[in-house]
Amino acid sequence: MGRRSDHTRDQLREMILKSTCQLIEDGGLRGLSIRKIAAEIGYTSGTIYQVFENLDDLIVETHVLTLKDLHATLADVEIGDDPETSLFELAKTCLQFANAHQNRWNAVFFHMLPEQRTLPDHYVEQVTQLLAYGVKAIDPLFSQQGSAEAWLSARVLWSSLYGIVSLETTSKLSREEEADVFIRTLLRNFLAGLKMELAQPDSADA
Known part of the structure; x- marks a missing residue:
């Protein structure tokens, strides 16, 4: 593909991100390079560096798109008054997306x-929006809607879920182990402990 020069900066950014996402979808991060991405869109590596600071910057932006896609998928999940049912549906949908x-x-x-690099604010915002689904699911357990305790619980559950889903997507679970069983057990035990803690007279002051 010959070099093109008929795209605006915004169009180039979209092309680069779309191509990078597809390369990651097809082969993961292994072998991904600015040169390979440039070849896919028919531009030079220098053109990509005019839009993105470096490969890490570009990869992080593809992560934002992945989180947005997950967010859009979870938006279709109905969240009701039963935390365990709602959380399981969210987790199952997340697992399906990851697979x-x-x-x-x-x-x-x-x-x-790299060291000294931090995630951009809009990345953190996407993670916060994902956590909001968990907060909404467990809010019926808390007297104060969207409380700090609810957000902390959602973060803990998200971290735990990530471990199970990642084991599943990297084939680290044995054939006898099913991710949805792990998820169901995690949710049941976590919620049982959370309900017990919230039932304590001084739990609101802890």
């Missing part, structure tokens, strides 16, 4: 930024 996009999912969690 359908294994390389993109694993890239989000296995990509390491």
Whole structure:
């Protein structure tokens, strides 16, 4: 493909991100390079560096798109008054998304930024929006809607869920072990402990 020069910066950004997402979808992060991405879109590596600071910057932006896609998928999940049912539906949908996009999912969690680099605010915002689904699901257990305790619980559950889903997508669970059983057990035990803690007279002051 010959070099093109008829795209605006915004169009180039979209092309680069789309191509990078597809390369990650097809083969993961292994072998991904600016030169390979440039060849896919028919531009030079220098053009990509005019839009993105470096490969890490570009990869992080693809992670944002993956999180947005997950967010859109979870938006279809009905969240009712039963926390366990709602959380299981959210977790099951997350697992289905991860299995359908294994390389993109694993890239989000296995990509390491260089030291002294932090994730951009809009990345953190996407994670917060995902956590909000968990908060909404467990809010019936808390007297104060969207409380700090609810957000902390949602973060803990998200971290635990990530471990199970990542084991599943990297084939680290044995054939006898099923991820949905692990998820159901995690939720049941976590919620039982949470309900017990909240039932304590001084739990609101802890």
